[in-house]
Amino acid sequence: MSMIHVNTTVNGDEVDFVCDPRETLLDVLRDRLSLTGAKEGCGTGDCGACSVTVDDRLVCSCLMLGAEAEGKSIATIEGMATTEALDPLQVKFIEYAALQCGICTPGILIATRALLAKNPDPTEEEVRYWLAGNLCRCTGYDKIIRAVLDTAKDLRADAGEAR
Amino acid sequence: MQYHTPDSFEDAVAIANAATGTTRFLAGGTDVLVQLRADIVTPDDLIDIKHIAGTHDITHNADGSWTIGVAVTGAEMSEHPTLKNDWPGLVEAMDLVGSTQIQGRATLVGNLCNGSPAADSVPAMIAINASIDITNATDTGTATRQVAAADIHTGPGKTSLTKGDVISAVNIPAVQPNSGDAYLRFIPRTEMDIAVVGVAVNLTLEGDTITAAKVVLGAVAPSYVTVTDAANALIGSTLDEAALDALATAASAACNPIDDKRGTIEFRTQVSGVLAKRAAVIAYARAKGANT
Ligand SMILES: Cc1cc2nc3c(=O)[nH]c(=O)nc-3n(C[C@H](O)[C@H](O)[C@H](O)COP(=O)(O)OP(=O)(O)OC[C@H]3O[C@@H](n4cnc5c(N)ncnc54)[C@H](O)[C@@H]3O)c2cc1C
Ligand code: FES
Ligand code: FES
Numbered sequence: 273m274s275m276i277h278v279n280t281t282v283n284g285d286e287v288d289f290v291c292d293p294r295e296t297l298l299d300v301l302r303d304r305l306s307l308t309g310a311k312e313g314c315g316t317g318d319c320g321a322c323s324v325t326v327d328d329r330l331v332c333s334c335l336m337l338g339a340e341a342e343g344k345s346i347a348t349i350e351g352m353a354t355t356e357a358l359d360p361l362q363v364k365f366i367e368y369a370a371l372q373c374g375i376c377t378p379g380i381l382i383a384t385r386a387l388l389a390k391n392p393d394p395t396e397e398e399v400r401y402w403l404a405g406n407l408c409r410c411t412g413y414d415k416i417i418r419a420v421l422d423t424a425k426d427l428r429a430d431a432g433e434a435r
Numbered sequence: 436m437q438y439h440t441p442d443s444f445e446d447a448v449a450i451a452n453a454a455t456g457t458t459r460f461l462a463g464g465t466d467v468l469v470q471l472r473a474d475i476v477t478p479d480d481l482i483d484i485k486h487i488a489g490t491h492d493i494t495h496n497a498d499g500s501w502t503i504g505v506a507v508t509g510a511e512m513s514e515h516p517t518l519k520n521d522w523p524g525l526v527e528a529m530d531l532v533g534s535t536q537i538q539g540r541a542t543l544v545g546n547l548c549n550g551s552p553a554a555d556s557v558p559a560m561i562a563i564n565a566s567i568d569i570t571n572a573t574d575t576g577t578a579t580r581q582v583a584a585a586d587i588h589t590g591p592g593k594t595s596l597t598k599g600d601v602i603s604a605v606n607i608p609a610v611q612p613n614s615g616d617a618y619l620r621f622i623p624r625t626e627m628d629i630a631v632v633g634v635a636v637n638l639t640l641e642g643d644t645i646t647a648a649k650v651v652l653g654a655v656a657p658s659y660v661t662v663t664d665a666a667n668a669l670i671g672s673t674l675d676e677a678a679l680d681a682l683a684t685a686a687s688a689a690c691n692p693i694d695d696k697r698g699t700i701e702f703r704t705q706v707s708g709v710l711a712k713r714a715a716v717i718a719y720a721r722a723k724g725a726n727t
Contacts, residue, residue, distance in 0.1 A: 274437070276438060293436050293437065293438035293481070294436050294471060294477070296468065296472075315472050316469050316472065316473070317465055317468075317469060317533065317534075317536065317537055318627065320534065320536055323536055326539075329508075329510065329539040330535055330536050330539050331536050331539045331540055332536045332537070332540075334468070334472070335463075335464055335465050335468045335469070335536075335537075335540065336464060336468070336540070337438065337461075337464065337468070339438050340461075340464075340483065340485075342440075383535065383536070386535075387535075401626065402535050403535075404534050404535070404625075404626035404627055405533065405534020405535055405536045405537065405626075405627060406534075
C-alpha cells in the first residue's frame with residue numbers, strides 16, 4: 273500500500289504527515305497528529321463529534337480523507353482557546369453547563385463558531401437547524417442553544433462598543 | 436486503494452479507463468466514505484475530481500442557462516446570490532441533503548450517481564430538465580456527450596454510466612418567464628433523514644393558467660418517476676381544487692413503493708398525492724413572482 277505525503281495547515285501551523293490513502297482526516301488528526309479533540313462518535317457523518325473547518329467550511333472530518341487535506345487550512349478545537357483565555361463560546365458553555373460527558377462538545381463548539389462567523393444574530397430556530405448534525409446524548413440541547421444565543425448577544429454588544 | 440488527483444477530465448477519463456478493479460470518483464465523499472468505512476465498497480482506484488479547473492464554479496451563461504461544476508457543494512449553491520432566484524426548487528432540494536457539515540461537501544452529481552432512488556436533488560433536476568455532461572475516451576481523444584438527468588438513474592444502486600464515463604458538468608436550462616419550481620419531501624423527523632417521499636414540481640403560467648408542467652416523484656419506486664398524467668392534470672388549469680385533486684390522484688397512482696418501517700406502501704402512496712399538491716401550490720406562487 274503506497275503511503276501519501278501531505279502538506280497542510282492545522283490551527284495556523286504548517287504540518288506534514290504521511291498516511292494511508294484510506295485514512296480519514298479524523299484518523300490523521302487523532303492518530304498521527306495527536307489532536308484528539310475531534311471525536312469519532314459514528315464515523316458515518318451523523319453525529320458531528322468530528323466537526324472541523326476546512327478552509328473555513330464546516331465539515332465532518334470522518335467523511336474526508338487525510339489525503340484531501342493537501343494545501344488546505346484546518347481548524348480544530350485545539351486552536352479555539354488561546355494560552356491566555358478561553359473562547360467566549362467556551363466560557364458560556366461552562367456557565368450554562370451546556371455539557372455533561374463532553375464527547376459532543378468539541379464538535380458543537382466548532383460548529384457554533386462557524387455559525388456565528390456567518391450569522392452573528394441567529395434565531396433559536398436557525399441555531400437548532402445549524403446544529404441538526406451535532407448529536408448530544410446528555411444535555412437535551414436546551415442549554416447548548418441558550419449558551420450559543422447568549423454568546424452571540426455578548427459578541428454583538430462587544431462589536432457595538434468597539435465601533 | 437490508489438488515490439488519484441487528476442487536473443483535467445482527460446486525465447480522469449484515462450485513469451478510469453486504465454483501472455481494472457472497482458473505481459469510484461471522489462466529489463464530496465459523503466457517500467463514498469461511508470461505504471469505504473463500512474467495508475461496503477473499497478475502491479481499487481479513487482479518482483478525486485476536485486483538482487480539475489472549473490469544477491468549483493457556478494456559471495450563469497449569456498443565454499440565461501447555468502453550468503454547475505461537479506465539485507460545487509450544496510452550501511455553495513445555497514449561498515449563491517442569484518441561482519435560487521431562478522431555480523428555488525433545485526436549491527431547496529439540494530439544501531435538504533444532510534446537515535450543515537454534509538452541505539459543506541455534498542454535490543449534485545454525487546447525489547445522482549450514488550444511485551439511491553430517494554436522493555433529494557434528483558427529482559428537482561429532472562423536473563427542470565437538467566442535463567449532464569459526460570466525458571469519455573474516443574478513438575481520437577476524449578469527447579463529451581449530453582444526457583438528460585432523467586436518464587442517469589436506472590434502479591437502486593444503478594446508473595447508466597459505463598466504464599470511463601466521468602460527469603464533467605451539470606447544465607441547468609434558462610428559466611422561462613412566469614415559471615416556478617418547488618421540491619418537498621416527507622421524513623419522519625425534521626432534519627437528517629432520507630426521503631420517504633419526494634416530489635418536485637416545475638410549471639409555467641400564461642396569466643393565471645398553467646401552460647407547461649412537470650411532476651417528478653422520488654423514493655416511491657425503484658427509480659424516479661416523471662408523472663405525465665399529473666402534469667396533464669395541471670396544464671390548462673388555474674390550479675383550482677379540481678386540478679389539485681386530479682394531480683394528487685395521478686401522483687398516487689404512479690407510485691410503486693417499498694414497504695418498510697419508515698413508510699408503508701399505503702402511506703407513501705397517499706403522501707405522494709398530498710406533497711404533490713403542496714409543491715404545486717408553492718411552484719405556482721413562485722411562478723406568480725412570490726419570493727417564497
Ligand atoms: C449523514 C448523512 C446524511 C445524508 N442525508 C441525505 C439526504 O437527506 N438526502 C439525500 O439525498 N442524500 C443524503 N445523504 C447522502 C449524500 O450526502 C448525498 O448523496 C450527496 O449528494 C453525495 O454527494 P457527494 O459529492 O458527497 O458524493 P460522493 O460520495 O463523492 O460520490 C457519490 C457517487 O457519485 C460518483 N461520482 C461523484 N462524482 C462523479 C463524477 N464527476 N462523475 C461520475 N461519477 C461521480 C462516485 O463514484 C460515487 O459513486 C446523506 C449522507 C450522510 C452521510
Ligand atoms: S464521527 Fe464524524 S459525524 Fe460522527
Ligand atoms: S455532553 Fe454528552 S453527548 Fe453531549
